[in-house]
Amino acid sequence: xxxxxxxxxxxxxxxxxxxxxxxxxxxxxTMRFNQGGDIELSPVTFFSLMTAHGVTMVGIWSVAGMMxxxxxxxxxxxxxxxxxxxxxxxxVIGLVMLWTSTFVGYFHAGWTFLYPLPFFVAWxxxxxPLFLYSIAIFGIGWTVWTVAMxxxxxxxxxxxxxxxxxxxxxxxxxxxxxxxxxxxxSLIGILICLITAVILLVLLFAEYYSNxxxxxxxxxxxxxxxxFGHTIINEALYLGVATLxxxxxxxxxxxxxxxxxxxxxxxxxxxxFVLTAFFHHLYMxxxxxxxxxxVGQFASYFASLPSAAVTVFSIVILVYKNPxxxxxxxxxxxxxxxxxxxxxxxxxxxxxxxxxxVLHNTLxxxxxxxxxxxxxxxxxxxxxxYWVANEFAGxxxxxxxxxxxxxxxxxGGFGFVLMFYIAGAYSIPRRYSVYPDELALGRNLASYGxxxxxxxxxxxxxFLGEIVNxxxxxxxxxxxxxx
Amino acid sequence: xxxxxxxKIICCCLxxxxxxxxxxxxxKFDFSEEKNVYNQIADVPVLTKDGTQKLSVLYSRSPxxxxxxxxxxxxxxxxLLLNLSExxxxxxxxxxxxxxxxxxxxxxxxxxxxxxxxxxxxxxENDPNWIFAVTPQxxxxxxxxxxxxxxxxxxxxxxxxxxxxxxxxxGYVTKNLIGLRDQQAIYSLIKSINNEFILSYPLPGxxxxxxxxxxxxxxxxxxxxxxxxxxxxxxxxxxxxVTILVNQKKTLHHN
Numbered sequence: 206x207x208x209x210x211x212x213x214x215x216x217x218x219x220x221x222x223x224x225x226x227x228x229x230x231x232x233x234x235t236m237r238f239n240q241g242g243d244i245e246l247s248p249v250t251f252f253s254l255m256t257a258h259g260v261t262m263v264g265i266w267s268v269a270g271m272m273x274x275x276x277x278x279x280x281x282x283x284x285x286x287x288x289x290x291x292x293x294x295x296x297v298i299g300l301v302m303l304w305t306s307t308f309v310g311y312f313h314a315g316w317t318f319l320y321p322l323p324f325f326v327a328w329x330x331x332x333x334p335l336f337l338y339s340i341a342i343f344g345i346g347w348t349v350w351t352v353a354m355x356x357x358x359x360x361x362x363x364x365x366x367x368x369x370x371x372x373x374x375x376x377x378x379x380x381x382x383x384x385x386x387x388x389x390x391s392l393i394g395i396l397i398c399l400i401t402a403v404i405l406l407v408l409l410f411a412e413y414y415s416n417x418x419x420x421x422x423x424x425x426x427x428x429x430x431x432x433f434g435h436t437i438i439n440e441a442l443y444l445g446v447a448t449l450x451x452x453x454x455x456x457x458x459x460x461x462x463x464x465x466x467x468x469x470x471x472x473x474x475x476x477x478f479v480l481t482a483f484f485h486h487l488y489m490x491x492x493x494x495x496x497x498x499x500v501g502q503f504a505s506y507f508a509s510l511p512s513a514a515v516t517v518f519s520i521v522i523l524v525y526k527n528p529x530x531x532x533x534x535x536x537x538x539x540x541x542x543x544x545x546x547x548x549x550x551x552x553x554x555x556x557x558x559x560x561x562x563v564l565h566n567t568l569x570x571x572x573x574x575x576x577x578x579x580x581x582x583x584x585x586x587x588x589x590x591y592w593v594a595n596e597f598a599g600x601x602x603x604x605x606x607x608x609x610x611x612x613x614x615x616x617g618g619f620g621f622v623l624m625f626y627i628a629g630a631y632s633i634p635r636r637y638s639v640y641p642d643e644l645a646l647g648r649n650l651a652s653y654g655x656x657x658x659x660x661x662x663x664x665x666x667x668f669l670g671e672i673v674n675x676x677x678x679x680x681x682x683x684x685x686x687x688x
Numbered sequence: 689x690x691x692x693x694x695x696k697i698i699c700c701c702l703x704x705x706x707x708x709x710x711x712x713x714x715x716k717f718d719f720s721e722e723k724n725v726y727n728q729i730a731d732v733p734v735l736t737k738d739g740t741q742k743l744s745v746l747y748s749r750s751p752x753x754x755x756x757x758x759x760x761x762x763x764x765x766x767x768l769l770l771n772l773s774e775x776x777x778x779x780x781x782x783x784x785x786x787x788x789x790x791x792x793x794x795x796x797x798x799x800x801x802x803x804x805x806x807x808x809x810x811x812x813e814n815d816p817n818w819i820f821a822v823t824p825q826x827x828x829x830x831x832x833x834x835x836x837x838x839x840x841x842x843x844x845x846x847x848x849x850x851x852x853x854x855x856x857x858x859g860y861v862t863k864n865l866i867g868l869r870d871q872q873a874i875y876s877l878i879k880s881i882n883n884e885f886i887l888s889y890p891l892p893g894x895x896x897x898x899x900x901x902x903x904x905x906x907x908x909x910x911x912x913x914x915x916x917x918x919x920x921x922x923x924x925x926x927x928x929x930v931t932i933l934v935n936q937k938k939t940l941h942h943n
Contacts (some may be wrong), residue, residue, distance in 0.1 A: 352929060359933040400922035410897070415895075422899040426914040432919060480923065491887055492901065633883060 208288045211678065216676035218272040218293060219590050223264050226298065226583070229265070231545025232258040234658045236398055239544045243650025249328075250640040252313035254453055256336075264343055265396070266578060267437055269586040270444025271347065273673035274388045276593065277451050281385060288353040295346025305574055306332040315636070317434060320426035323409065335414060341406050341618045348399045351392050355528060358389055358401060360565055369469035379594045384470060387447035390476045391440045397480060398436040405429040424492055428483075435483035439508070442545065442577060443475070445585030449538045452592055458530040459523055468519075471511035478508035481569060485556040489565055498558060505556035509549045513631070517542060534592040540615065543582030548577025551626065567654045568647070569629025576622045579661065584614075587668060594675035608665045617661030624654035641673055721864045724834035728859045729754070731824040734792065735800050737813075742827075744818065744859060751787045751881035752855040756835055756848070758795030759802040764850040767868055772852065773810060775874040789818045794837055795827050795846060810940045831860065854881040 232254045239246045246254070271292075278284050306312040311333025314322040323333050358367055362381065367389040371377035408426065411419050454461050462468075484501025487493045519541055529535070551573030555564045564570070633640070633647035640647040697713065731744045746752060755772060755901035757765035776789070793803055803820040804813065812818040823829055830837065854863040854877045863880040865873055880886045902913040 355930065356933050356936065359936065361932075364930070364934045393930065395931065397922045397926045400925050404918055404921065418894045418895055420893075422896055422915050424900045425898060425918065428900065428919055432922070494901075574942070 206282065207276070208286075211276065211279055211284065211289070211470065212679045213288050214286055215272060215276050215593060216597065217526060218268070219594070220673050220678050221297070222272075222586075223247060223590070223665070223672065224410065225265050226625065227665060227669065228259045229258055230662050232261075232656065232666070234655050234662065237651045237655035237658060239638065239646065241650075242639070242648050243652055243655065244368050246638070249311050249313060252315070253311050255636070256313050256315055256318075257304055258306040259298065260339065260340075263316060263402070263434070263438055263576070264296070264303075265443075266292050266582050267348050267551065268292070268347065268443040269442045270391075270448075270582070271350060271354075271395075273448045273586060273589040274384075274391075274444050275312050275350075276589075277384060277448060278388065279597060280355060280451075281382065282357040284357055286491065290351055294347040295342050297481060299339045299342035299346070302335055302342060306336040306339060309685075312336045313350040317430055319430060320409070320421055320423055324412065328482075334410075337406060337409055337413070340402065341659045344399055344402045344406070348396065348403075350353060350379055351396045352398065355389070355392050355396070358385065358392075362389075368473055369464050370473075370652070372466050372469040374463055375679075381464050381469075382451075383464050383468055384451040386464055387443060387450060387473050387565050390472045391443040391447060394443070394479060398433045398440065401433040401436075405433060408439075424487075424490060427562045428489060428493075428596050429561075431483040431486040436480060436572070437487060439482070442582045442585075443479075443512065445582045445589075446543070446545075448510065448589045449516070449541070449585055450519075452669045453520065453535055453538045454523060456532055456534045456592060458528070459527065462519055462523075468515055470475065471515040473513040476506060476510075478504045482606055485545050485561070488558055488561045502556055502558050505553060509553055513546060513549055513592065517546065525526050533586045534595075536611060537584045537588035537591065540611070544580025544584060544618070545577045545582075548581055548622075556630050563632065563657060564629060566634055567629045567656070568625045568633050568650075571635055572622055572625030572629050575641070587665075590672050594672040597679045598675035599678075600675070606613035606667055610664050611629060613664035613667070616657070617657050619663055620657030621654050621661055624650040625656065647685045696935060705751055721866055723864070725861055725864065727832065727834075729855050729859055730825070730828040730832035731860060732823045732901050733858065734790075734821040736819050736821045736825045737800075737804065743774075743779050743823075746788070746790065747859050748857055749788075749854050751857050752790045753787060753791060753881070754833070754853040754855055755791045756792045756794050756807075756830070756833070756837075756851050756853075757791060758846060759798050759806050760845075762845060764848075767786060767913075768850045768852075769810060770838075772874070773812070773866045775869070775871045778871060779875060779878070785878050787878050788819055790821060792821045792823060792829070794830050794835070794848070796826060815823055833930055852877065854878075856881045871902070 235244070235246070236251060236254050236258065237250055238244045264627070272289075275284055275289055310329035312323075312328045312332035314336075318336065323336070325332060328528060362379075362385065365371060366381050367380055367385065368382040369386045371379065372381065408421050413423050451460050481500055481504040483499050484493070485505050487501070488498055520539070523529075524539075551569065554560050555569055588609070628650045629648050630644055633644055633650070635682065637644070637647070640651070702713045729743065729747070731742055734738050734743050734746070736746075746764065753772070753846040756767060758768060760767075766873050772789065782800070791803070791806070800822050803822055807813040807818065809819075812820070823911055833851070833853050835851055835853075837846040839845075849866050850868065852865040852869075854859050854865075854875075857861050862883070876886045898915040898918065899913045900915040901910055903910050
């Protein structure tokens, strides 16, 4: 049941996420212009921006997916607004702490805060614990929220039904909607990586407060960091895919997607494989056994293939030679799938061990993850934001700037990631504040990338204005009266 | 039923935690090869057959393997030098990998004549790659290498580790070897003082009991360690939480 309080908290989430996204995207653009030599930042400022940009982007697009599925879940099960508000408050507190640690305390160990970097204090001494506490605050809020959502799912569905196992047999009585299947798989994945983050933080705090009596194993911490970081960003994208399964047919005027045996199999496989794909981040760690490196490579193939193949197949079947009511919502979903596939393909290339020897720590890495985030996950969430804002406002008026927005988004977004791909193909390293003369190509591409990203942000601002305006309508007295 | 499965999972976790703790208490490693690496050796004056010169003059010409011994040693010094000499004679090193062996005494009773006699015993008195020396500033030298010999009054001997320190041409300790080591270890020491990349992984110490893998240097056996369990633990905990959530529905229906 979607009530007014759920609409209001969803509105606050959407406005907060879009505003923080634009600010954080500007951090990224500033970094690209600095790499391009258009502006001059101190290395500390550059790496503080890089740290804030990375953690904030991972955070806001994870909660964007959670917020979207939380809203749509209310169609099937009862959801808790109180827990939703709790997560929102902790996310805001965590964000303030995070930005304080990076911009006031100058913590700049990167979003991966790879051990032992956080303990080699090159910033205010209080910034390290503040940064770690900010991650802990995010973790508490999101873990409680995830468990609360799973609790509601399991009040209605059995374990087997939540994973759609009955679809492997004939003559089942209860059908699991694809939205519930994908949401369950993704939320369990998110729960696992949030527990991993808890273990990671406990180990880091143990060392921080032990005065040298306890030290961590660098390889273990790296494994835990990427288990958490790699997995959460993938699961966040799958939450976006869950909203696509729920809304794409609906806004296109087509029948709802059905769960079939292959859809069930694909998403069950995804749960397993996405949890082991993170080993591909440790190819350069020679002490990691070769067996685990191979697990990383093959899990990367198998994690992306079933879910992407089934989703693309479902979308193509739905769109091909069928009358579709195209709107901004389903256009954004459609482009998002293209971005996801291109980014995923780039990821699989990099996850192949022989290629990783060439591409490791080059700009190919930000190329692929910016593609499936900025042109995949962000667009899935933006499609939801746009759809739900229209629901709140009760209007379906097609804006005059529809084509302009999509055009700017495509040119800006794909132009921006293309500069990363070209630079990666030429082995331009990532995480450089400025490029020396030997890497002058990286400088030029960074500058072009900055301009393309500016076009992308202009498109987002055009969306933001309309979406915020419509979201604010749920706070009007008329909405209260209608409720 | 689910409750009992969950209880069993929790029990297994607790048992594994206790075993892990016991394991952590059992392994008491005290390897110090990583100690002092990348510190600079003290630039003390050394007396060799070519006269007195600063140590920096020696290491700036070619990287050094520094062997710390004393001539009255009745323990490890002689096997250390014999082993080093034998391993080096069997090495097929790259011509680019140049080095000299500096055998230096840390016993104040040793004079240069004692060291010259020792060179003769090992048939290295005319070998340009072997330098036998004494220094008047022993404590500066030993402390810069974190080498701490202890005087044993009963045995009238200096108790010490069998240490070989690798010094590059900038005077930095790039690698230490403790004990009588095989050809591969000596070769990696030579590569390291020639500023070549050497794969290394510190062994877990007393304060580091959650490593991914463990290594027993006495047997050379590598094995999985308890840190790896932490990579599986999140999935086990999540399975436990989901079991509780599923069970909660049954409880609600039952009530």
